[in-house]
Amino acid sequence: MIAKTPKPPYYAVIFTSIKNEEDKNYNSMSKKMLALAQKEQGFLGVESARSEIGITVSYWDNIDAIKKWKNNSEHSIARKQGKSKWYQKFKVRICKVERDYEFEK
Amino acid sequence: MIAKTPKPPYYAVIFTSIKNEEDKNYNSMSKKMLALAQKEQGFLGVESARSEIGITVSYWDNIDAIKKWKNNSEHSIARKQGKSKWYQKFKVRICKVERDYEFEK
Numbered sequence: 584m585i586a587k588t589p590k591p592p593y594y595a596v597i598f599t600s601i602k603n604e605e606d607k608n609y610n611s612m613s614k615k616m617l618a619l620a621q622k623e624q625g626f627l628g629v630e631s632a633r634s635e636i637g638i639t640v641s642y643w644d645n646i647d648a649i650k651k652w653k654n655n656s657e658h659s660i661a662r663k664q665g666k667s668k669w670y671q672k673f674k675v676r677i678c679k680v681e682r683d684y685e686f687e688k
Numbered sequence: 689m690i691a692k693t694p695k696p697p698y699y700a701v702i703f704t705s706i707k708n709e710e711d712k713n714y715n716s717m718s719k720k721m722l723a724l725a726q727k728e729q730g731f732l733g734v735e736s737a738r739s740e741i742g743i744t745v746s747y748w749d750n751i752d753a754i755k756k757w758k759n760n761s762e763h764s765i766a767r768k769q770g771k772s773k774w775y776q777k778f779k780v781r782i783c784k785v786e787r788d789y790e791f792e793k
């Protein structure tokens with residue numbers, strides 16, 4: 584789904600990753616983290632796709648909401664597992680969305 | 689591939705899309721546009737993945753480079769075809785990357 588986001592400015596976290604071998608716990612943790620993020624104040628939406636690399640973009644009302652989510656204790660545990668088990672490489676980019684536009688048939 | 693980008697600030701264009709039925713011309717046009725974008729001054733890199741939705745993030749040195757690419761005549765023709773043929777829906781978000789970090793095993 585393309586995320587429904589409010590009028591800019593708002594924030595985006597672009598998470599680009601290369602995964603290790605499949606791990607059966609990854610998908611359940613991924614779903615759990617999404618459910619948790621959705622409960623955070625300031626969470627606006629998320630978009631995700633995976634081919635050779637995975638790209639997940641989460642949208643947030645402000646930078647403090649992103650920091651708060653980063654410090655969420657369950658999320659911190661999941662991030663440690665991500666580094667030790669699931670990801671070979673990843674990059675995180677924190678961005679201010681300045682402008683957006685859309686097209687629909 | 690995860691794009692190698694310089695130290696922030698720089699810009700990102702997040703292009704999220706839902707495609708129509710497969711069209712054989714889409715892939716060749718997509719490759720042609722990537723080759724053209726790479727020639728633009730200020731182009732820093734691109735990341736792309738597609739599952740239910742497609743996410744392509746292109747990175748740029750500054751906002752003027754993004755505007756110049758938008759006005760590129762071949763790109764303008766491709767964008768018209770995108771609306772008439774390839775995409776059911778898309779959203780474009782222009783962002784300033786304020787911070788980034790990475791992990792590699």
